[in-house]
Each structure stands twice: as C-alpha cells, then as structure tokens.
Amino acid sequence: MDSYDDKGENPAPPPGRPPSPPPGPSRGIAGLSFPYQVVAALALAVVALVAVVHVAMVFLHVAPDNTVSKRYGEQVGDWVFPEFEQNWKLFAPNPLQQNVAVEVRAEISKADGSRHTTGWINLSAEDGAAIRGNPLPSHVDQNELRRGWDFYVNSHDDKARPNGLRGQLSESYIRRIAMLRLESHDLGGPVDRFQLRSATRLVEAPPWSEEKTNTKPAYRVFPWWTVTPDDLSEGVRNHGGGTEASG
Amino acid sequence: MSHVAGPVGPARPDHESPLGRKAALALQHVTARALGPHQSAVVRIGFAAAWLLFLLRELPNRRELYGPGSPWSWDLAQQLIAGNGAFTTLMWSDSGFWFEIVYAVAVLSSALLMLGWRTRTMSVLFMVGVLSLQNRSIFMGDGGDNVIHLMAIYLVLTRCGQVWSLDARREARAARVVASGGKAPVDRVGPVLWAVLGVGLLGTLLDSPGGEWWVTTLLWTLWLSQGLWWAVNRYAPRSEPRALLDVIANLAHNGALVVIMVEVCLIYATAGWYKVQGSRWQDGTALYYPLHLDYFAPWPALSDILASSGVIVLLLTYGTVIVQVAFPFTVFNRRIKNVLLVAMILEHAGIAVLLGLPFFSLAMIAADAVFLPTAFLLWVGATATRGRQRLTARSAYEDAGDAGAGAAKGEHGDGDGGGGTVPDQRRKDAGADTPLVR
Numbered sequence: 001m002d003s004y005d006d007k008g009e010n011p012a013p014p015p016g017r018p019p020s021p022p023p024g025p026s027r028g029i030a031g032l033s034f035p036y037q038v039v040a041a042l043a044l045a046v047v048a049l050v051a052v053v054h055v056a057m058v059f060l061h062v063a064p065d066n067t068v069s070k071r072y073g074e075q076v077g078d079w080v081f082p083e084f085e086q087n088w089k090l091f092a093p094n095p096l097q098q099n100v101a102v103e104v105r106a107e108i109s110k111a112d113g114s115r116h117t118t119g120w121i122n123l124s125a126e127d128g129a130a131i132r133g134n135p136l137p138s139h140v141d142q143n144e145l146r147r148g149w150d151f152y153v154n155s156h157d158d159k160a161r162p163n164g165l166r167g168q169l170s171e172s173y174i175r176r177i178a179m180l181r182l183e184s185h186d187l188g189g190p191v192d193r194f195q196l197r198s199a200t201r202l203v204e205a206p207p208w209s210e211e212k213t214n215t216k217p218a219y220r221v222f223p224w225w226t227v228t229p230d231d232l233s234e235g236v237r238n239h240g241g242g243t244e245a246s247g
Numbered sequence: 248m249s250h251v252a253g254p255v256g257p258a259r260p261d262h263e264s265p266l267g268r269k270a271a272l273a274l275q276h277v278t279a280r281a282l283g284p285h286q287s288a289v290v291r292i293g294f295a296a297a298w299l300l301f302l303l304r305e306l307p308n309r310r311e312l313y314g315p316g317s318p319w320s321w322d323l324a325q326q327l328i329a330g331n332g333a334f335t336t337l338m339w340s341d342s343g344f345w346f347e348i349v350y351a352v353a354v355l356s357s358a359l360l361m362l363g364w365r366t367r368t369m370s371v372l373f374m375v376g377v378l379s380l381q382n383r384s385i386f387m388g389d390g391g392d393n394v395i396h397l398m399a400i401y402l403v404l405t406r407c408g409q410v411w412s413l414d415a416r417r418e419a420r421a422a423r424v425v426a427s428g429g430k431a432p433v434d435r436v437g438p439v440l441w442a443v444l445g446v447g448l449l450g451t452l453l454d455s456p457g458g459e460w461w462v463t464t465l466l467w468t469l470w471l472s473q474g475l476w477w478a479v480n481r482y483a484p485r486s487e488p489r490a491l492l493d494v495i496a497n498l499a500h501n502g503a504l505v506v507i508m509v510e511v512c513l514i515y516a517t518a519g520w521y522k523v524q525g526s527r528w529q530d531g532t533a534l535y536y537p538l539h540l541d542y543f544a545p546w547p548a549l550s551d552i553l554a555s556s557g558v559i560v561l562l563l564t565y566g567t568v569i570v571q572v573a574f575p576f577t578v579f580n581r582r583i584k585n586v587l588l589v590a591m592i593l594e595h596a597g598i599a600v601l602l603g604l605p606f607f608s609l610a611m612i613a614a615d616a617v618f619l620p621t622a623f624l625l626w627v628g629a630t631a632t633r634g635r636q637r638l639t640a641r642s643a644y645e646d647a648g649d650a651g652a653g654a655a656k657g658e659h660g661d662g663d664g665g666g667g668t669v670p671d672q673r674r675k676d677a678g679a680d681t682p683l684v685r
Contacts, residue, residue: 027490028279028497030271036491040278043495047502055509062517082333083378083400083459086393088517093525095536128541137545137603139387140308144318146542147386165330169323173386176318180311203539206532208557234316 058084099201101125101217102149104178106194107224108187108240116188120197123181148177149198160222175231179238189240190227197221281500284409285624286617288363290507291370291407293613294398295361297391298377301606302354312380312387313337314346319384333382334458336375339450349379363412368440370407371469374399378462391607394614397510403469404503406496411628437477445470504617511614512575515591519571528568531561537602545603553601567594584618591615 029040057079060069069076080086101124108116123145130141152174155166162168174196182191200218205211225231232238281287302309310316321341328338336349353376360369377399381392388396408414421431448470451463472492479489527533537543538550554560570590577583592612599608 026279026493028275029494030275030279032490032494033487036487039491040494040498043498044274044278047498051502051506054506058510058513062513082331082382083462084397086397086514088390088514089521090390090518091533091537092518092521092528094527095525095533096540097527097536099539099541101541124541128544131542131545131603132547134545134603135600136304136605138305138308139389140305140311142542142603143387143389144311147389148318151386165326169327172323173319176320180318203536206535206554206557206560209532233318233320234310 054079054084058086062086062088097203099124099203100146100149101199101201102145103197103199104182104194106182106187106191108189109192110189115192118187121182121185122199123178126181145177145181148174153198172230175225176233179227179231180233180236183236183238187240190238191240193224193226195222195224277501278494278497281406281409281497283504283617283621284406285411285621285628286619287405287407287500287504288409288411289616289619289624290398290613291363291366291402291405292361292411293616294395294402294610295357295373297606297609297613298373298395298399299354299357299361300609301391302350302357304606309350310343310346313350313383315341315343317384317387319386324383327385328382332459333385334378334462335382336379336450337383339453349376352376353380363408363414365437365440366408366412366414367403367406367469367473368444370399370403370405371466372444374403375466389604389607391604391610394514394607394610398507398610398614401503401507401510403465404499405507406500434477441470441474441477507614507617508578511617512578514614515571515574519568519574522568523572528564531557531564534564534567535560543602543604546601550601566590570594578618581620585620585623588615588618 029037029044032040057076060066060072060076061080061084063069101122103120103122103124105120106118108118110116127141127145131137134141148170151166152170155164155170156162162171178194178196179191182194198220200220201215202213204215205213227238276282305312311318315321321337324335325338328335337346339345352372356369356372356376360366360373363369377395381388381396425431448466451458451466476492476496479486479492483489522528522533525533527536535554538554544550570587574584574587574591577587592615595608595611595615599605
C-alpha cells in the first residue's frame, strides 16, 4: 500500500516525466541510509571518473597530434585500441579523388602441358558491376578487395617490401583474395603463378571547373607470386574450371 | 508491505546555500532515474535493427566475410589478434559449426534486443556478437561497422528497455495483476537464461589469446549482477540493497548515455573540423568526388544528375561542413539542434542511396536519434500505437480482445548493478578506415 508514496520521498518529483516509477522503490540517493549513500557516492565517483577519462582518451585519439597526446600517446593508445578505435576523418581533409583498380593476370598450365598467360582481369571493375544497381551492396563487393588492397599497400614500402607482421599478413590476405576471385573465371587450367597491378585514375575535375585532369591511369606492377596451398581459401580448388566453382 | 530496510529519511537535510541545494537536486536526479528512456530505447532499436538487417543481408556471404571461407583466414586473424588483443569468441574454435552458432546468436540477439526482450541480457549478447564478427575480420568493415562496434559496448551499460520493449510490456502487465490483488507471475525464463549464459561464459576462461581483461571482467560483472538483481528483486524487493542496486544501475545508465552523446558529437566534430582544412571543401567541389568513385556509385545516372550543377554541389558541400562543425555547439539550443538533426538525418538518407551505404547510414541515423526531442519520440510512439490499434481492431471484433493493450508504458527494464568498466591495454590495429563522407 505504501509503495506509491515512494515518489513523495524524492525532493524533486520531476513533474510530467514520461516513465512511471518502477515496481520496486526508486528512491535515488536521498532515499538511502547513510552507509548505503556512501556506497552510492562511491559508485557515482567511479562512473564519473570512467566517463570523463574515457571521453578524454577518445578525444585525444581523434584530435590532431598535440602537446598532450604526444606526451601520453602510449596511454591513449592502450586505452583506445583495439575496441574503441575510430577514425572519422572521412573524406577529410579532402575526399578521395581517384579510382584505384586492382587487376590480376595469371599463368596457366594447360592440359596439353603448355603455358599461357591471361590478360589483365580487372577485379575492382567486377566489384563495381556488383555494386551498380544494387540498393544493398555487400561488404564482399564494397570492402573486401578495396580495404584488403589498402592494407597491403599501406604495410609495404615503395619497393613492395613488407614492414613487419602486418606486411606479411596483408600479403597472405591479398593473395588469397586474388585466388578466391580467380576461381570464378574459366581460365582453362590451374593457376601456377599470378601477378597483381594497380591502376590509379584521377576523377576528372567537374565540368564547371577550369582544372585540367590527367585521367590516364598510373600503373603500379607487383612481382609474380607462385601459388601455394596457403593461397587457397576454403572452397577454392584452383582447377581452372571456373564456372562451376563460382560463387 | 513495509520497508524491510530501515531509515528511509526524507530528502537530504536542507542545504542552506541554493548552490548546495541545486547540487543535491541534481544528485537525486541522476541517481533516482535512468534519464532519456525514449532516446535510449530508440538508439537501442536503431542499432539492433541496423546490425540485424546487415547480418540478414550478408547471410549468403557470411562464411566469406567472417567464417571458414574467408580469405582473411582464421590463422591470419589469430596472428593479428594475438598482437592487439581484440575480443572475439570466434577465436575460441576454428570449426565451421561454432561459426554458425555465433552467427545465429548474433542474428537472434539483435532481433530480441530490437524488441526489448530481456533487454539487458540481449544487449550483452548483441555486443558479444558484434565484437566477435567484426574483430574476426576487421578489414571487412567500414565506418558503419565502427559506429555499431562502439555503440554496442556503450549500450550494455544503459537501461535501454524502459519503454518500447517487451520487457516494459511484461512489467506493466505484472503490475496490473498485482494492482488488482493478484500475485506477480514467477519469472522462469530469466534464471534459465542466466544459467545457460553462465555456461557460455566459461568460454572466456578457455580463451587463451583473446580479449582484453576489461571485456572479460565486464561480462562476468554483468552476469553476476544480473543474478544479484534477480535475487534481490525476488527475496527483498523493497529492501535497501534493492534501492542501492537501482541507484547504481541508474548511474551507469546516465554515465553511458552521456558518453554516447559525447561520442556522437566527437564524430561530427572530427568529421567537420578536418574538412574545413581541405581545399576541396573550401572550393566547394568536395561532394562531386565521392559521387564519382566506382566503389560508391550504385546509381551513376543519379550521381551524375546531382553532380551536374556546380551550385548545388557547392551548397551541399558547404552545408555538410557547417552542419558538422556546428552540431556539437547546438546541443544546448533545442530549436537549432533539431533543425540540424533533421538536416543530418536527411543527408544520411541521401548517402544511403547515392553512395550505396545503407547500413552505415542507418547506424548514423540511430546515433543521431539520441538527440531527438522527447515530445517527438512520444508522438512517434503514439502514432505507431494508433496504427497498430487500427490494424488489430478488425480482428478484435471477433475475439473482443484487448486491442493495443500494451502501449508500452515507461517501466524499468532489466536492470543490474553493472557499474563502470575500465577499458585498458593493448596494441593498435587496423581500424575502420573508410571512405565515407562523414
């Protein structure tokens, strides 16, 4: 019976607030006896401290390098990585102004023992075709190769040498992506070796602009890789049959 | 029916100074209630829906993205995770069967979190699902995944099922039964769920490489406090420990809600302030470029139309920057904030279509929703209820049922004493770099 006068104990019964009080007593800190108030105050201190520190760490993480973040870079990184990592410099300071296409060609062993090198196959164009006209593009088409390639390029130096573990991982990854993608092509035999290149084309300046853009692609060619079992994801058999294994 | 535990004094003894009195009021305010019940509910529904729809859309590709068929193989993932300590249950085993279980739990928990069934528990499962899948294949994600990742963690600490949830409906029904002199129904599902999840939690003990210590601690703390909350509600519903747990849960909720709001402001602030420095954003052509990227051009003809007018591109380019830079400062002014909110939600809707990023856009709209005014949310809720009543009214002719009985009233959902957590430790890893406009 006395349950509904719990509200009267609140010094500030917020008038007209939507939620009705919970079935149990919702007393707030004022409705607690002193020892319990101490615990509640402690909880408040912990919550406030964690919230403030967290916000500060995230702020330092997203802010430009500055006096504080340089000095405490390690602590900020320890706090933020890996679960709170974030990057909102999207299309900033400038949007991406080039289309990067990843292309592959393969050396095939034919049934008669001869070898044959395919032409360049534009894997990014295949992604683009899967995205076009699709209201719900898949991460498989939009992110897999695109981000995999970024990862590869960013963890290698100009001479395509890997920098550390990330470099090695990214190479395994891009090789497996390439072989996965070649699986759906009818190449006439298994792939012995393959080679990747990137073709970077600048987006042409808008028609109203006076800027001149050179839209000729700039190619960057990478070394040949011999196919190993590690390059084959589950379901990739590298029979060169193509069509039946697609998907 | 009397208070079991002692002295429930009338408010704090009067504070002489008005400042002290104000502080006492504020203190009571943040300890007595979980603020923004509708806002937290709409954020919950939005993120659960975004992730659920994404998982359903990727159902045919799930094994290539996160499973045994991925070019980012289990071994590669393990080597990366051994370095950065990201949490993922998918590292507990490389079996395809385990993967299917995790994916199914992720789908199921997002659906149930959206509906608000056992909200707190589902929010934890939701977080586990999001972290497990995303951390398994970090390079498959983009900015949308990044927001969902952050919010999945924050949501765990909120009481986001107070309204618009099956929990709220169940509690309202139980309250009605009690009010009419009946006995409150006994909760059988809760303990069973708790026991099952306790067994699942044992996995964190086997998990040799994965997860920072705070994630594991958070999971165990939540599990224990759920048990405690249940026990206290059952055996001492009017006791002081119950009131204390309620206060702690309110504090955690309010703290998490503030963090969510600051996070949204930080997203817009960084997106905006870095753009100000860019020459393309200055000369007013920036928006033209993403519309011409092959990876973000599902409707090239539509993109061309929009990009054909230099003036429109200029207005949208400047408008984007102005809104993003201004937003964090306008949260203190209701009217301007609401105008900007509408602009941002519309822009995200445009991005969903034009750049082919529907799930990213949905996630960003869900994040924006934390700033929607209560009056508007109430109106949406009332409209939805009316719509449903109209739909159910027809069948009600026959069975004279109580159409629209549960216009979800504000009640506390599952709560618990899960206090703050202290994230910490570990190395860096590939984040969600991404080419999005925001």
